[in-house]
Amino acid sequence: MATNLRIAAAGVEPLILERWSPRAFDGSPIPIEDIQTIFDAARWAPSAFNSQPWRFVYARRGGEDWARFLDLLLPFNRSWADRAGLLVFILSDTLIQGPTATEPAPSHSHSFDAGAAWALLALQATRLGYHAHGMTGLDFDRTRKELAVPDRFRIEAAAAIGRIGDKSVLPEALQAREAPSGRKSVVEFSFEGALPADAR
Numbered sequence: 523m524a525t526n527l528r529i530a531a532a533g534v535e536p537l538i539l540e541r542w543s544p545r546a547f548d549g550s551p552i553p554i555e556d557i558q559t560i561f562d563a564a565r566w567a568p569s570a571f572n573s574q575p576w577r578f579v580y581a582r583r584g585g586e587d588w589a590r591f592l593d594l595l596l597p598f599n600r601s602w603a604d605r606a607g608l609l610v611f612i613l614s615d616t617l618i619q620g621p622t623a624t625e626p627a628p629s630h631s632h633s634f635d636a637g638a639a640w641a642l643l644a645l646q647a648t649r650l651g652y653h654a655h656g657m658t659g660l661d662f663d664r665t666r667k668e669l670a671v672p673d674r675f676r677i678e679a680a681a682a683i684g685r686i687g688d689k690s691v692l693p694e695a696l697q698a699r700e701a702p703s704g705r706k707s708v709v710e711f712s713f714e715g716a717l718p719a720d721a722r
């Protein structure tokens with residue numbers, strides 16, 4: 523499993539620090555059993571009323587959908603994501619039917635819930651020795667048409683998943699950025715009692 527130099531407080535689960543978003547993938551396919559495990563992890567995310575509003579539409583490297591899915595990414599993302607093993611579009615159901623409701627109603631948390639599922643999926647991919655790289659650099663209008671996504675579903679993002687490769691496959695500018703990034707400190711985003719007056 524890849525390691526990296528991200529530093530966190532003692533006690534943070536190492537798998538969380540192992541996850542990062544490379545662009546240099548090695549072009550290998552992902553066995554179907556691993557794909558199933560990756561999606562199964564997403565299944566266990568929490569969601570409002572256990573509504574599980576996430577949907578994943580995917581194409582496997584070498585499969586008949588690959589070129590069609592790749593073409594929905596913006597050119598920058600296409601340039602590196604074409605060496606991934608799996609392309610996943612992440613959708614969420616904007617309608618929810620609560621336990622006592624008779625009709626579906628707008629959901630407050632469909633994106634929040636799908637984000638939780640994506641995070642578990644990314645961590646499971648990491649555990650299996652892959653990396654998952656999220657993307658919103660895609661053509662949302664064409665994605666809706668091409669993947670026949672009904673209006674009630676929000677297209678949240680896409681993700682490229684694969685085995686990390688040598689960064690020499692990337693253009694020089696991207697090679698320089700091919701490293702795990704840092705983070706804000708905890709005191710910059712967590713506040714006891716209230717947001718500070720100068721919160722932006």
Ligand SMILES: Cc1cc2nc3c(=O)[nH]c(=O)nc-3n(C[C@H](O)[C@H](O)[C@H](O)COP(=O)(O)O)c2cc1C
Nearest residue numbers: 541542543544599655656657658659660679702703
């Ligand atoms: C919703 C979302 C959209 C993103 N869109 C893109 C993208 O279009 N292209 C890209 O190269 N990276 C994209 N990223 C990757 C982020 O830049 C990356 O997650 C962030 O810099 C933190 O780095 P890390 O994931 O390596 O920890 C996206 C990530 C997320 C979660």
